[in-house]
Amino acid sequence: MIYYLYQINELAWSLTPLRVLKYVTVRTVAGAGTAFIISVIIGPYLIAALKRFKMGQIIRNAEAPALYEMHANKEGTPTMGGIIIIASITLSMLLWGALNNINTWLVLLTLFYMGLVGFWDDYRSISKKRSKGLRSRVKLALQLIWTGVIVYALNSMPESRVLLRQLMVPFLKEPLVNDMGLIVTFIFMVGVIVGCSNAVNLTDGLDGLAIGCSSSVALSYLIMSYVAGHAIFSGYLNVPYVPGSGELAVFCGCLMGSCLGFLWFNCHPAQVFMGDTGSLALGGSIAMVAVLIKQEVVLVIVGGVFVIEAMSVILQVMSFKLTGKRIFAMAPLHHHFELKKWSETQVVVRFWILSIIFALLGILTLKMR
Numbered sequence: 228m229i230y231y232l233y234q235i236n237e238l239a240w241s242l243t244p245l246r247v248l249k250y251v252t253v254r255t256v257a258g259a260g261t262a263f264i265i266s267v268i269i270g271p272y273l274i275a276a277l278k279r280f281k282m283g284q285i286i287r288n289a290e291a292p293a294l295y296e297m298h299a300n301k302e303g304t305p306t307m308g309g310i311i312i313i314a315s316i317t318l319s320m321l322l323w324g325a326l327n328n329i330n331t332w333l334v335l336l337t338l339f340y341m342g343l344v345g346f347w348d349d350y351r352s353i354s355k356k357r358s359k360g361l362r363s364r365v366k367l368a369l370q371l372i373w374t375g376v377i378v379y380a381l382n383s384m385p386e387s388r389v390l391l392r393q394l395m396v397p398f399l400k401e402p403l404v405n406d407m408g409l410i411v412t413f414i415f416m417v418g419v420i421v422g423c424s425n426a427v428n429l430t431d432g433l434d435g436l437a438i439g440c441s442s443s444v445a446l447s448y449l450i451m452s453y454v455a456g457h458a459i460f461s462g463y464l465n466v467p468y469v470p471g472s473g474e475l476a477v478f479c480g481c482l483m484g485s486c487l488g489f490l491w492f493n494c495h496p497a498q499v500f501m502g503d504t505g506s507l508a509l510g511g512s513i514a515m516v517a518v519l520i521k522q523e524v525v526l527v528i529v530g531g532v533f534v535i536e537a538m539s540v541i542l543q544v545m546s547f548k549l550t551g552k553r554i555f556a557m558a559p560l561h562h563h564f565e566l567k568k569w570s571e572t573q574v575v576v577r578f579w580i581l582s583i584i585f586a587l588l589g590i591l592t593l594k595m596r
Contacts, residue, residue: 251453251473254323258477259484262319266311266488274492274499277305282353284500294562297571304497307349309505311492312438312485313342316512319481328474333380334515335478337373341424341511344369345503360503370421370511377420377515378413387519390467395521397528397592400465419523420514426533427510428503429540429559434495436561436575440532440582441509442486447529447586448516449479454593455520465596467521475516482512495572529589532582536560 248254277283283303316338324331344366352360381391392412394404407415431437454460456473489505492498501509510533517526527534536559543558555563564574 255477255480258319258323259480262315262481262484263488265315270492274305282307306500306502307504308499309501312489312505315485316481324477325474328471330519331474337515338508338512340373342508345507348503374416374420378416396524400596423514424507424510426537428506430533430536431506433575434497435493438486438490438493439579442483443582443586444530445479445483447589449476451522452476464593469520472520525589531585532578
């Protein structure tokens, strides 16, 4: 909104110190700070409201009684805290983002849609008094529908159609595949958007774990979005130039600030959980940023912790079905280490360290081409 007002009165504003608002870097930092402040301010009110409406977490105890004993005290802790994340990002983007930018709206709409899917899942879980909400097939179908909408929208715009169908991989200057075709592109987008949203969801099992890792991923994509939207930098680093994608850096700044603000209440012992409302929204919006700047494959590196967590579940299920034996004490992986007598704080902080390392490696791929 502020940037929109600047565009309307550019001549008048250019004569004041407020002319700095035309710079993406300034609005990115301002957006991050605003999102953090909004999160910290509205957090206590929303937590109180969630308690009043008895929106408490349901803890499962059937699969691992030992783990249930460690987490039993968390039962009843307010969930659906992802509303704080979505609200703070949205308000900050409306304040500092460019409202006439299609990239901005695609990411925000993805944030809303995935957040609504997660909210429905959380609500059913709480209302049914069980740890599982929506059926997996229903949740997957809803995610597939949105992926189809995104592919259709990007394929309908001449400026994004060519990039949409290209397959860019780290360490190569040119696309590995120039045109994947619409069907293969859709399948690839499913892997990115649905995979990322569910991977973040699986990681959200300990106080501060998913939100801390999301903040480092957001910082990494903040840098990559800024580079993709800068003609000189993108040309020098041989990455796809995507006009207008600098606004995605503003979004990533708001996302990072919101993550840190939510961590204020989600650190151990957590006062609120993000629930599927937050985890699906975070994963979906991060994936959407990666899609728009053509850094989807790099997400495997940047979001290394999310990938490891998701793979641990896949391997555990496959091993049990094929051999009847489990590879890990429990999946996702963070629970395995808990059962191996790591404290919750040790698991979370060590995974944060890994997430920061993965984020730095992801940024490094910009240069290694």
